[in-house]
Amino acid sequence: xxxxxxxxxxxxxxxxxxxxxxxxxxxxxxxxxxxxxxxxxxxxxxxxxxxxxxxxxxxxxxxxxxxxxxxxxxxxxxxxxxxxxxxxxxxxxxxxxxxxxxxxxxxxxxxxxxxxxxxxxxxxxxxxxxxxxxxxxxxxxxxxxxxxxxxxxxxxxxxxxxxxxxxxxxxxxxxxxxxxxxxxxxxxxxxxxxxxxxxxxxxxxxxxxxxxxxxxxxxxxxxxx
Amino acid sequence: xxxxxxxxxxxxxxxxxxxxxxxxxxxxxxxxxxxxxxxxxxxxxxxxxxxxxxxxxxxxxxxxxxxxxxxxxxxxxxxxxxxxxxxxxxxxxxxxxxxxxxxxxxxxxxxxxxxxxxxxxxxxxxxxxxxxxxxxxxxxxxxxxxxxxxxxxxxxxxxxxxxxxxxxxxxxxxxxxxxxxxxxxxxxxxxxxxxxxxxxxxxxxxxxxxxxxxxxxxxxxxxxxxxxxxxxxxxxxxxxxxxxxxxxxxxxxxxxxxxxxxxxxxxxxxxxxxxxxxxxxxxxxxxxxxxxxxxxxxxxxxxxxxxxxxxxxxxxxxxxxxxxxxxxxxxxxxxxxxxxxxxxxxxxxxxxxxxxxxxxxxxxxxxxxxxxxxxxxxxxxxxxxxxxxxxxxxxxxxxxxxxxxxxxxxxxxxxxxxxxxxxxxxxxxxxxxxxxxxxxxxxxxxxxxxxxxxxxxxxxxxxxxxxxxxxxxxxxxxxxxxxxxxxxxxxxxxxxxxxxxxxxxxxxxxxxxxxxxxxxxxxxxxxxxxxxxxxxxxxxxxxxxxxxxxxxxxxxxxxxxxxxxxxxxxxxxxxxxxxxxxxxxxxxxxxxxxxxxxxxxxxxxxxxxxxxxxxxxxxxxxxxxxxxxxxxxxxxxxxxxxxxxxxxxxxxxxxxxxxxxxxxxxxxxxxxxxxxxxxxxxxxxxxxxxxxxxxxxxxxxxxx
Numbered sequence: 001x002x003x004x005x006x007x008x009x010x011x012x013x014x015x016x017x018x019x020x021x022x023x024x025x026x027x028x029x030x031x032x033x034x035x036x037x038x039x040x041x042x043x044x045x046x047x048x049x050x051x052x053x054x055x056x057x058x059x060x061x062x063x064x065x066x067x068x069x070x071x072x073x074x075x076x077x078x079x080x081x082x083x084x085x086x087x088x089x090x091x092x093x094x095x096x097x098x099x100x101x102x103x104x105x106x107x108x109x110x111x112x113x114x115x116x117x118x119x120x121x122x123x124x125x126x127x128x129x130x131x132x133x134x135x136x137x138x139x140x141x142x143x144x145x146x147x148x149x150x151x152x153x154x155x156x157x158x159x160x161x162x163x164x165x166x167x168x169x170x171x172x173x174x175x176x177x178x179x180x181x182x183x184x185x186x187x188x189x190x191x192x193x194x195x196x197x198x199x200x201x202x203x204x205x206x207x208x209x210x211x212x213x214x215x216x217x218x219x220x221x222x223x224x225x
Numbered sequence: 226x227x228x229x230x231x232x233x234x235x236x237x238x239x240x241x242x243x244x245x246x247x248x249x250x251x252x253x254x255x256x257x258x259x260x261x262x263x264x265x266x267x268x269x270x271x272x273x274x275x276x277x278x279x280x281x282x283x284x285x286x287x288x289x290x291x292x293x294x295x296x297x298x299x300x301x302x303x304x305x306x307x308x309x310x311x312x313x314x315x316x317x318x319x320x321x322x323x324x325x326x327x328x329x330x331x332x333x334x335x336x337x338x339x340x341x342x343x344x345x346x347x348x349x350x351x352x353x354x355x356x357x358x359x360x361x362x363x364x365x366x367x368x369x370x371x372x373x374x375x376x377x378x379x380x381x382x383x384x385x386x387x388x389x390x391x392x393x394x395x396x397x398x399x400x401x402x403x404x405x406x407x408x409x410x411x412x413x414x415x416x417x418x419x420x421x422x423x424x425x426x427x428x429x430x431x432x433x434x435x436x437x438x439x440x441x442x443x444x445x446x447x448x449x450x451x452x453x454x455x456x457x458x459x460x461x462x463x464x465x466x467x468x469x470x471x472x473x474x475x476x477x478x479x480x481x482x483x484x485x486x487x488x489x490x491x492x493x494x495x496x497x498x499x500x501x502x503x504x505x506x507x508x509x510x511x512x513x514x515x516x517x518x519x520x521x522x523x524x525x526x527x528x529x530x531x532x533x534x535x536x537x538x539x540x541x542x543x544x545x546x547x548x549x550x551x552x553x554x555x556x557x558x559x560x561x562x563x564x565x566x567x568x569x570x571x572x573x574x575x576x577x578x579x580x581x582x583x584x585x586x587x588x589x590x591x592x593x594x595x596x597x598x599x600x601x602x603x604x605x606x607x608x609x610x611x612x613x614x615x616x617x618x619x620x621x622x623x624x625x626x627x628x629x630x631x632x633x634x635x636x637x638x639x640x641x642x643x644x645x646x647x648x649x650x651x652x653x654x655x656x657x658x659x660x661x662x663x664x665x666x667x668x669x670x671x672x673x674x675x676x677x678x679x680x681x682x683x684x685x686x687x688x689x690x691x692x693x694x695x696x697x698x699x700x701x702x703x704x705x706x707x708x709x710x711x712x713x714x715x716x717x718x719x720x721x722x723x724x725x726x727x728x729x730x731x732x733x734x735x736x737x738x739x740x741x742x743x744x745x746x747x748x749x750x751x752x753x754x755x756x757x758x759x760x761x762x763x764x765x766x767x768x769x770x771x772x773x774x775x776x777x778x779x780x781x782x783x784x785x786x787x788x789x790x791x792x793x794x795x796x797x798x799x800x801x802x803x804x805x806x807x808x809x810x811x812x813x814x815x816x817x818x819x820x821x822x823x824x825x826x827x828x829x830x831x832x833x834x835x836x837x838x839x840x841x842x843x844x845x846x847x848x849x850x851x852x853x854x855x856x857x858x859x860x861x862x863x864x865x866x867x868x869x870x871x872x873x874x875x876x877x878x879x880x881x882x883x884x885x886x887x888x889x890x891x892x893x894x895x896x897x898x899x900x901x902x903x904x905x906x907x908x909x910x911x912x913x914x915x916x917x918x919x920x921x922x923x924x925x926x927x928x929x
């Protein structure tokens with residue numbers, strides 16, 4: 001990764017918070033004492049990024065800085081430190097392909113080539129700004145590897161075919177469902193449960209009968225066993 | 226609980242305050258600790274790891290800059306903890322840190338301006354390995370624009386963040402930051418805008434490597450070729466301690482010296498970067514205007530012409546001393562003018578109502594000094610600025626006010642033009658009419674009265690207005706009423722902040738209109754009306770010379786500025802780096818500059834010019850050497866006998882209020898310094914300052 005900077009430093013632009021953005025930032029601000037309101041800078045940047053179509057423009061950064069009474073360089077430090085703040089335009093659908101070890105071992109490399117083939121080079125929006133993709137570090141869904149985050153949702157247990165289908169569906173204006181793309185519930189085992197299947201685990205028959213509540217006071221005023 | 230803590234450093238037992246860091250404790254024990262990010266005057270970052278020491282018993286080496294002694298504990302047997310700074314473990318730890326620092330540091334010392342005075346170079350010699358084991362590609366970082374003063378070579382940066390902390394803490398402009406992370410971390414300004422601080426040059430000194438260097442000095446000289454002269458700055462009235470580095474006849478750069486009582490170790494950009502102005506627009510030979518054109522002549526002809534002009538009736542002669550005039554020069558001029566009976570002499574070209582009351586009586590010295598002393602700012606707990614913008618008038622002093630505000634909660638109020646002073650000020654109005662409203666019950670009045678160390682700073686913006694004398698009286702009366710005069714406690718909270726290094730010297734000398742004489746404005750008006758026929762300008766350029774009629778103007782000064790352009794006779798004099806001269810700072814501290822480079826061409830020291838002129842007038846002054854004039858100076862004005870200390874606060878020789886009361890009706894005080902970078906002839910001759918001034922005049926967004 002190379003140093004991230006604003007791709008289009010449009011220093012004259014003006015960014016106006018929408019009513020919704022404004023009220024969300026105001027809510028975050030209430031969580032901190034008035035003289036520490038710059039603590040809300042990360043959520044404020046995130047909300048501004050949302051409003052701005054998934055990336056943080058230079059005017060948006062200035063708007064956040066002015067809103068929280070911070071100098072621009074301090075906000076710039078935060079925005080460049082956290083890679084979830086996109087400093088360049090992203091597509092309407094921004095794919096973040098996890099490339100860390102578990103996903104890589106389960107086929108992330110193939111997902112990346114799908115993206116390259118169907119979307120284009122990494123980090124550049126394509127298709128008139130519909131799609132963009134990047135490779136990211138671990139998104140914490142290793143049990144469902146390989147996976148891709150599209151905007152705010154995880155698409156898990158992907159294969160070349162399923163990811164191609166998802167991209168085609170998105171391009172066609174459909175709403176592919178997030179979650180695992182194999183037959184499993186969330187991160188439960190594929191198909192059916194493979195462990196802890198003994199019914200006696202769940203009917204209470206394995207529990208030792210209880211004669212008294214441990215530690216509860218007894219009628220003679222002493223401590224129970 | 227005791228406030229001190231005992232520990233054994235390298236076998237030496239020391240007892241230090243618990244507030245000390247381990248690094249300070251080690252230094253107290255005489256050990257030398259290498260460091261990059263740690264700096265006495267900045268907050269602690271602890272990110273370079275160079276100051277690792279071995280605390281015997283601790284599992285890992287300790288970053289001594291970030292370890293407070295009070296948080297340490299004795300050994301289990303109750304003996305003081307042992308710290309080793311030269312043990313094999315400590316040395317190995319530093320060796321490792323140094324190796325990591327050098328991994329990404331280019332080996333470009335031969336072309337680096339920091340070479341020869343580089344902390345990294347020195348410490349790599351002391352603590353580093355002989356050779357690198359690193360074979361992978363080094364990282365490279367794009368250079369950043371930081372304006373016309375600071376040159377960047379960012380690949381050399383070791384991310385100590387001293388510059389970031391300096392900008393945010395001392396200069397008070399959050400403009401430098403550490404962007405990105407890890408391998409990509411880089412120091413930058415927001416979108417590479419130029420720094421706007423008046424103190425930005427100090428990051429060059431702070432940078433322990435060659436990442437931030439001086440742009441005007443780039444590739445000009447090596448530190449070991451330079452002749453170093455300790456001197457005193459004259460760009461503002463603080464008299465900051467400086468070191469003038471010269472090679473041959475040229476001043477190559479100006480650096481700060483440590484003077485805890487004045488500038489600590491900072492200097493303003495004007496102090497540091499005007500040195501190219503010392504080589505431009507110089508008056509290096511005498512001129513006389515012949516047929517409307519300034520023509521080079523010999524000293525003999527010039528002095529003859531000048532003595533002819535001064536041979537006119539004394540009441541038709543006026544003299545004005547400018548902002549950079551030295552005490553010796555003014556003394557010689559004053560003795561000469563007194564000997565021929567000239568009454569219209571004035572050392573206050575800006576028309577400040579100081580030194581002389583409206584009834585013509587002389588005011589006491591306390592009425593024109595910064596009596597609290599600059600160090601006294603650290604003690605103040607309530608400050609009222611009257612017509613003063615310390616940020617442009619004395620940036621280093623402003624940094625001290627800011628530190629008090631930041632660290633000790635100083636409350637500051639201001640009457641005058643609103644400006645960003647880098648600290649919050651209570652808006653107490655704009656002009657003298659608002660000063661009159663500060664009476665019992667006014668929040669500022671009550672704030673000052675409740676303060677333990679109330680402080681009032683009156684700026685030249687308030688004193689140069691039409692009601693300047695009334696402002697001086699009202700401000701000193703206010704100081705009196707709120708209890709700012711406490712000689713028994715050694716505190717005098719009434720202060721005048723000057724903008725010119727010559728002013729206090731002129732006032733101390735009494736370079737003021739004699740009884741019946743005209744002041745500076747009167748002289749200029751007289752010249753316009755024809756009643757003044759000869760004007761002697763001693764480096765006076767910041768006055769309106771366009772309406773001086775047919776008067777003969779004699780200009781004694783170092784630079785071809787406004788005064789020289791109007792002049793009929795030019796007598797070339799020395800600049801402050803070319804003479805040993807006395808200046809008095811705003812506190813009343815008598816200091817001497819030292820000659821760092823020879824005089825330019827045929828120029829002579831100011832006092833020697835007047836001595837020579839006196840002989841042409843047949844009134845030869847009684848001194849022929851610098852030592853003799855100084856003896857005369859001390860004899861006539863005992864105040865000049867003591868060097869380098871601020872006068873003690875003693876019961877005032879005449880009690881305040883100073884001067885006489887007058888109507889306070891002014892709507893707005895003037896701004897004393899409108900263009901920080903262009904306040905005097907040397908600065909106006911400097912290209913660097915011109916660039917800075919142009920940048921400062923542009924709106925911030927465009928300054929990229």
